[in-house]
Amino acid sequence: MKAARAKTEGQTEVVLLQRIAGGDRDAFAELYRRLQRPLFGYLMKLVREREMVEDVLNETLMEVWRQAARFEGRSSVNTWVFSIAHHRAVSRLRKRREAALDEEQAAAIEDEGPTPDVRAESSDMSRLLGRLMEQLSFEHREILHLAYYQEFSVQEIADALDLPPNTVKTRMFYARQRLKVLLQESGVEGAVA
């Protein structure tokens, strides 16, 4: 049932994109309404600053308008738009030299993080996990978000990020491993398998 609904929505989005290619503004607004929440959430996870997120979202939408006629249907419209958003976010962060927000920087953030007292307050595992997920690198945050929240398949993530499917699985594995290490460092026993 869920798969059938997704297929129908996918077909609707292809039709919308075809109309956008013909200059149809109503179709553009409709596609925006369909994708705005997942796209905005995705970019907030990656870029984090609201102002920059809106800039990247704006650039992504302009790109969709310009390139709509060149969509070739090799992936879903959803994946195609996320791919544009991904590249725009990476490009923008590179310009701001924030692409270097790797785990070394995250470690610096971590130093300001869970003190023993805070750990006690963070006994709720979900809250602690949420904090630790925010300390992951750009790539690791991105893959967790796409798999868990956007519910993209391995192939859809591969299409969106221009990666081989095996790299997607490996990246997810290492993202989760890193999360386990952070959990262990936060005092959660047995986090690392």
Added chain:
Amino acid sequence: MSDTRKTGAPRTPPLGEEDVIELLPWYATGKTTPEEAAAIERSLSASPKLQAELAMVRRERQTSVESMQAIGEPSPDFLKNVMAQLDGQRQWAPIAREGSGENPGLFARLFGFASTPALRLVAIAACLLIVIEGAAIVKLAGGGGGTYQTASAPDASAAGPHLIVQFQPNAGMAAIGAALSELDAGIVRGPMPDGSYVIGLKQGADVDRAVAALKGHADLVAGVDRGS
């Protein structure tokens, strides 16, 4: 999308413990194939370690979903502002289209063999060149008509300065498209015998800035030279 495309695996080989652990995040969201799901469930039933791993995956997923509740959405005027910008935006024409129908178009058939983005780019660029030259011949002859819509080269880009660009072998189409689009540039010729492409900038474009911008995409661009 067929089931076999869900994880990119054409068939499901026997799954070891590490394979199962790798697939658990997609099992938890129902994005594995039925064969993978069955293999995972067999492994889960026999392994407390994998059961604990799945519980962890589900907790991570729940946290990921909960963390999005406070994210919000774009500001109320965002769409209005975006719509106001559409007037100044040029929409690129499709490279080529064969008449509509159930059968894949000529380009789809031609590019079906191109298994990597770089190969597809080569194929598209080569065909684009042929179509542009063909269109020019038709124009010179004063003729027209036929089945195909003429490929639309970026006229404004073709009229401006040119750069010779060598892309990285594994550069993806979406990434190349995004990088060129940032410069309002397009491929006007290629691939050349050395594998490079002629990139057209729009008239009056700042060439130094464009070269610097392309060199900034080191993951996509292996080299940039000034053309004519």
